[in-house]
Amino acid sequence: QSALTQPPSASGSPGQSVTISCTGTSSDIGGYNCVSWYQQHPGKAPKLMTYEVSKRPSGVPDRFSGSKSGNTASLTVSGLQAEDEADYYCSSYAGSNNLVFGGGTKLTVL
Amino acid sequence: EVQLLESGGGLVQPGGSLRLSCAASGFTFSNYAMSWVRQAPGKGLEWVTVISADGGSTYYADSVKGRFTISRDNSKNTLYLQMNSLRVEDTAVYYCAKRMTYSSSWYYLDYWGQGALVTVSS
Secondary structure, three states: OOOEEOOOEEEEOOOOOEEEEEEOOOOOHHHOOOEEEEEEOOOOOOEEEEEOOOEOOOOOOOOEEEEEEOOEEEEEEOOOOHHHOEEEEEEEEOOOOOEEEEOOEEEEEO | OOEEEEEOOEEEOOOOOEEEEEEEEOOOHHHOOEEEEEEOOOOOEEEEEEEOOOOOOEEEOOOOOOOEEEEEEOOOOEEEEEEOOOOHHHOEEEEEEEEOOOOOOOOOEEEEOOOEEEEEOO
């Protein structure tokens, strides 16, 4: 199972919005509404930010929103804050009890 | 408070074996599927394996199938990963992770341990 494709980097200034894309295939993102996004700060464990494409776990700010169109999922971070600077990973169920992750995007807050 | 604490990492030669443990607390361990996810140095996340809440079902990524075995002891609230025939490319931080509380889907992981580093090198 191939990894999902993410841009290696993204950036924005405080207060701005930034969108990170995640491209898969009809066998993963396009075939299931089972996309999630994780945030990982350096040296820390990943944190679940969204699930089922657009839902947020309790405690995650509503500045983080997920969406999907066809084989591409997106994470939008609105009102960028310094603490949002981190690596972000998408993941998708890929059928047959397989889970696939993206390669990660480093978000820089300028 | 949910806590997941991995142990058992270390340096092993190619072809060798290692067993990781993940001690869980703060939730009813026997109610949740558990996964192992790894991250090679400077690289992205890679799902490795998952085990059902009762231990009756297990699934593996193709990259580790036939070499790694996931298991659990619900009486000890502990998850295991037995790694055999280790390769240099298995070098990574290995995280144990819990299925999300408010979803029946095992692939949403809401709590992760801090990870155990496994280095495969001669």
